[in-house]
């Protein structure tokens with residue numbers, strides 16, 4: 001695997017070009033949206049995902065991680081800082097190009113987030129995973145997200161899911 005180059009961009013500083021680039025990646029990973037019962041990704045759905053934050057958080061708390069291999073965007077993550085507590089961050093989505101999965105890119109992006117969080121004094125990193133997605137669950141457990149914090153129902157479109165929140169202590 002070529003080690004990805006990881007960039008971090010404040011959500012509020014994303015340009016139209018950045019959004020178009022991330023949208024291109026989401027289209028190359030569109031199987032995920034189909035599998036969870038979501039609409040095919042569009043620029044509008046990307047903007048609404050970025051703005052869809054829990055009470056008490058704003059776009060200023062959000063940072064976007066992008067991983068590039070040979071100059072091409074291979075994966076990205078949406079990360080919310082300071083939620084659900086001051087000393088925790090949560091990964092909202094981590095998505096890798098479907099043709100490039102299993103090459104360690106997801107691991108490198110998740111590690112970059114954990115590294116930054118630790119450097120910022122954060123004590124716990126969280127992620128929400130749809131509990132029926134066994135390969136994703138296995139990925140996160142291997143990344144150290146071994147503590148189950150809570151389970152809750154989530155409806156995407158007309159599909160009902162259960163989301164399990166996993167925690168990694170830093």
Ligand SMILES: CC(C)(COP(=O)(O)OP(=O)(O)OC[C@H]1O[C@@H](n2cnc3c(N)ncnc32)[C@H](O)[C@@H]1OP(=O)(O)O)[C@@H](O)C(=O)NCCC(=O)NCCS
Pocket residue numbers: 029032092093094095096097100101102103104105106107108128129133135136138139140
């Ligand atoms: C989960 C995901 C981010 C992992 O990134 P990745 O670059 O494929 O992961 P790595 O190469 O570092 O690790 C591979 C592991 O990821 C997991 N994985 C999940 N879905 C996978 C897929 N479609 N292809 C390959 N690996 C996958 C597996 O646990 C795999 O290990 P295995 O080969 O022993 O089964 C990526 O597969 C992806 O984008 N999946 C779809 C979106 C998703 O489910 N995101 C997580 C919830 S937000």
